[in-house]
Amino acid sequence: MTRFESRLDIASPGFASNREDMLHLIDTLTEVRNRAEALSEKRRPRFAERGQLTPRERLQRLLDPGMPFLELYGLANFLVDTTDRAASIPGASVLAGIGFVSGLRVLVLVDDSGISAGAATPTSGEKVEACLDVALRHKLPFVHLVESAGADLFAYKVESWAHAGGMFYRHALLSAAGIPTITVLHGPATAGGAYMPGMSDYVIGVQGRGRASLGGAALVRAATGEVSDEEELAGTDMHATVSGLVEYTAENDAQALQITRELLTHLNWNERCASPGARAFDEPRYDPDEIAGLVPADYRKPYDVRELIARFVDASAFEDFKPRYGVSTVCVQAAIYGNPCGIIGNNGPIDPDGAAKATQFMQLCDQAGAPVIFLSNTTGYMVGREYERAGMIKHGSKMIQAVSNIRVPKITLYIGASFGAGNYGMCGIGYDPDFLFTWPNATTGVMGGEQAALTMDQVARSGAQRRGQVVDEDALRRQSEQLAKYFNNQSDAFYTSGRMLDQGMIDPRDTRRVLGFALETCWESRHRELRANSFGIARM
Amino acid sequence: MAILDIVSEVTGTVWRIEARVGQQLTPDEAVLIIESMKMEIPVCAPEAGVVQEILVKEAEIVHEGALVARLEV
Numbered sequence: 001m002t003r004f005e006s007r008l009d010i011a012s013p014g015f016a017s018n019r020e021d022m023l024h025l026i027d028t029l030t031e032v033r034n035r036a037e038a039l040s041e042k043r044r045p046r047f048a049e050r051g052q053l054t055p056r057e058r059l060q061r062l063l064d065p066g067m068p069f070l071e072l073y074g075l076a077n078f079l080v081d082t083t084d085r086a087a088s089i090p091g092a093s094v095l096a097g098i099g100f101v102s103g104l105r106v107l108v109l110v111d112d113s114g115i116s117a118g119a120a121t122p123t124s125g126e127k128v129e130a131c132l133d134v135a136l137r138h139k140l141p142f143v144h145l146v147e148s149a150g151a152d153l154f155a156y157k158v159e160s161w162a163h164a165g166g167m168f169y170r171h172a173l174l175s176a177a178g179i180p181t182i183t184v185l186h187g188p189a190t191a192g193g194a195y196m197p198g199m200s201d202y203v204i205g206v207q208g209r210g211r212a213s214l215g216g217a218a219l220v221r222a223a224t225g226e227v228s229d230e231e232e233l234a235g236t237d238m239h240a241t242v243s244g245l246v247e248y249t250a251e252n253d254a255q256a257l258q259i260t261r262e263l264l265t266h267l268n269w270n271e272r273c274a275s276p277g278a279r280a281f282d283e284p285r286y287d288p289d290e291i292a293g294l295v296p297a298d299y300r301k302p303y304d305v306r307e308l309i310a311r312f313v314d315a316s317a318f319e320d321f322k323p324r325y326g327v328s329t330v331c332v333q334a335a336i337y338g339n340p341c342g343i344i345g346n347n348g349p350i351d352p353d354g355a356a357k358a359t360q361f362m363q364l365c366d367q368a369g370a371p372v373i374f375l376s377n378t379t380g381y382m383v384g385r386e387y388e389r390a391g392m393i394k395h396g397s398k399m400i401q402a403v404s405n406i407r408v409p410k411i412t413l414y415i416g417a418s419f420g421a422g423n424y425g426m427c428g429i430g431y432d433p434d435f436l437f438t439w440p441n442a443t444t445g446v447m448g449g450e451q452a453a454l455t456m457d458q459v460a461r462s463g464a465q466r467r468g469q470v471v472d473e474d475a476l477r478r479q480s481e482q483l484a485k486y487f488n489n490q491s492d493a494f495y496t497s498g499r500m501l502d503q504g505m506i507d508p509r510d511t512r513r514v515l516g517f518a519l520e521t522c523w524e525s526r527h528r529e530l531r532a533n534s535f536g537i538a539r540m
Numbered sequence: 541m542a543i544l545d546i547v548s549e550v551t552g553t554v555w556r557i558e559a560r561v562g563q564q565l566t567p568d569e570a571v572l573i574i575e576s577m578k579m580e581i582p583v584c585a586p587e588a589g590v591v592q593e594i595l596v597k598e599a600e601i602v603h604e605g606a607l608v609a610r611l612e613v
Binding site: 450 | 550577578579582604
């Protein structure tokens, strides 16, 4: 590998001002992220009173200490619950991520029952389904720590209910694929939620707290007039002794989590996965912390993406593929924690040569079996006469075709602008990347707000001219301002992440760790053999 | 002494001229900035030299490959 020699001046005023902007955005991310935990923590006395662990304590007890945990969809539902940026709560009342339990890489979901008793938000179903999809794709045992009041009937939406069926459909697929699903009943699982334990291969119930019923006592009374006691209707003991829904009973939360950890050791899970073997690597020679000062918060200011790559790849070394051809599209071969990969980045808009180069590079990565990392930062494919004549549509389309069809893992990071078809060519959400994370400075959309405003301004002016009318400058200026604001609000990374258009927002300085974890997850899933069946596990 | 042609690598509008005739530039110092595809793309001196001539004006459209300045190196 060729060592990259940085030309970044970390003593420059530009570096200092970029760093200040980026750290401000990271502070915003931290503040927003902490809101869900702070809200949930308010219920700590209630958990303590009932002898329960809080949702975050449950997660901590389940996971292997000191091992990495990659949170997924941490900002889900942000700005969906309310448009007030200062008040919106992220997370959709579910904690989710990939971590290690008893040495196995698993997907963990925890109902955040400290927030509205774990009642589903408008985005919760989508988040759970997206996590089930990750488990299926990456062959990860699925562990769900359940305690949910169910859906909020006052916020009922027929489409949410209809689509929520997809949760149980995915559970069925996992079981049939040979991927174990485990539910721990820490509290109630009512109505639709009861199918979480029902569909799982294994259920662990906490005595006195874990409950599952198709209708809670209130609904039963409304439906049949029968007056029932929650415990005899839905309790762990009833399910362990009478209905047969619960396999293992625990006296409390901690014991239930201990049983789950034990259970995972009985799966022989890593017997059918090759070991990656020892991979030698050197840490980057340039400090990843410098990433914060390297990237201008304003996407209009270009920078050499190689400076970024040098701060997260092994030894800050890589092979620059065709550096003098299609120069604004950068393709390099490198390694992260010893995992070889191809990386595509943008030093500007993608022109026909850049698109052709990226296409060839992706096909070569596919040939070599090397995952491709997309550092999406492009204002799009070039427009204009000479670019159309040079085959911009043709080359851009074939780049999009390559992105769609390569068989190797695809990992995307939104690190700046991700506009128009440039988002597609750089493996946006529509192109089914294995992992997709965003930096807090990213901006995603069909075009920038100012561009949209200018386009509509020109349409209005030429229309008025054609009709022989005089344009109302004031009205036009107001329209432009409104349109720019409308566009910019939606392209903001916090907004898009809240709508789950990525799998979460990360601190740019954690890029190496996140990519390394994602690459290892992909490696494992590609080397794991499953004992699939056609039916899924039955519970008699 | 040799004269080096500086060309724009992209089609766009000259947004700002950064250097003046007679100015000594270091390698990679911007001569001018082209606005294209919502980005401010600098056209830089490939090596150290003195600006001999600037052939475009601000707000002028330039095409890819167009000669925009000459540098004496």
